[in-house]
Amino acid sequence: MKKLFLLLIAILVSFSLLAESEEAMGDVSGNDLNPILRGLHLQFSGGIVGFVGKAGGDNAGSPIGSTLRLNFGYDIPVKDVVNIGVALSVGMLQFNAKENDANLEQNHKDSPWAEDYSPLAVGLDLDVTWMIDPRWEFGALINFDYYALAKTYKKGSTTETNNGNIAVGGGLIFERYTFARHFSVGASVEFNYIVDFDGMNIIVTPFMKYTFF
Numbered sequence: 001m002k003k004l005f006l007l008l009i010a011i012l013v014s015f016s017l018l019a020e021s022e023e024a025m026g027d028v029s030g031n032d033l034n035p036i037l038r039g040l041h042l043q044f045s046g047g048i049v050g051f052v053g054k055a056g057g058d059n060a061g062s063p064i065g066s067t068l069r070l071n072f073g074y075d076i077p078v079k080d081v082v083n084i085g086v087a088l089s090v091g092m093l094q095f096n097a098k099e100n101d102a103n104l105e106q107n108h109k110d111s112p113w114a115e116d117y118s119p120l121a122v123g124l125d126l127d128v129t130w131m132i133d134p135r136w137e138f139g140a141l142i143n144f145d146y147y148a149l150a151k152t153y154k155k156g157s158t159t160e161t162n163n164g165n166i167a168v169g170g171g172l173i174f175e176r177y178t179f180a181r182h183f184s185v186g187a188s189v190e191f192n193y194i195v196d197f198d199g200m201n202i203i204v205t206p207f208m209k210y211t212f213f
Helices: 002-025
Strands: 038-050 066-076 082-094 120-131 135-146 165-177 183-194 200-211
Touching: 038 082, 038 165, 066 200, 120 165, 120 183, 135 183, 165 200
Parallel strands: none
Antiparallel strands: 038 066, 038 200, 066 082, 082 120, 120 135, 135 165, 165 183, 183 200
16 A cells, blocks of 8 residues: 555656646647647546445455556547546556455454455546636546456355446546646546445545647
8 A cells, every 4th residue: 555655656746747847848839828638648546445334344454445547538628618528447446355254253244345355447437527717627527337356245145246346436526737738637536336235435536647639
C-alpha cells in the first residue's frame, strides 16, 4: 500500500514538472489563449477502495485496499459548458480479507470472501460534466465493471463461489484543465453495487489525463 502511494506521488510530481515546463515554453501552435484540448485521451488513476456491509468490518483483514486503473477514452463537447466522456478501463483492486476456514477458531460464516480480493477490473465508464469556469469541470459518472480472477462466495451461500463479479455504480467527478496543453488532473468518487456479492464498495481515485488531440 505504501509503495502504491509513493508511486502515485512520483507520477504526480513528474506530470506537474512537465506541465510547468510546457507552460513556460508556450504552445507551439500559437494558440496560447485557449490551451484546453478534448478528445482522445489516456487516463491513469490510483487510490483507495473500501467495502461496506458484510464485506467490511470484522470480515476484512484491513479497513481499506488499493486500486490502480488505466482508461482509454474520448471526451465529446456537446455544448459550450457540457461534455460527455466515454472510456474503456482496465486495472487491479487489492483488498485483504480474513480467511473463512472451518478449522479456524474465528470462522466468519457470513463473510463473502473466499480468498483475498485481488481481481482484474475491466469496464466501461460514462460521464457527463459541466464547466464551472473555463478550467474546472464537475459532473456525474456511471460505471460498469467486471471483477475477474478473484473468488467470492455467492450471496446467501457458504459453499458456492463466484469466479468473477459484475459491479454497477456511479459517483462524482472533478477535473481541472491545466495551462499546459494536453494535461488535466482530477478525482472521482464511486459507489458500486456488486452483483451476487453480499456487499458494496466505495472507490476514491485521483487521476491524471493526457489528451492526444
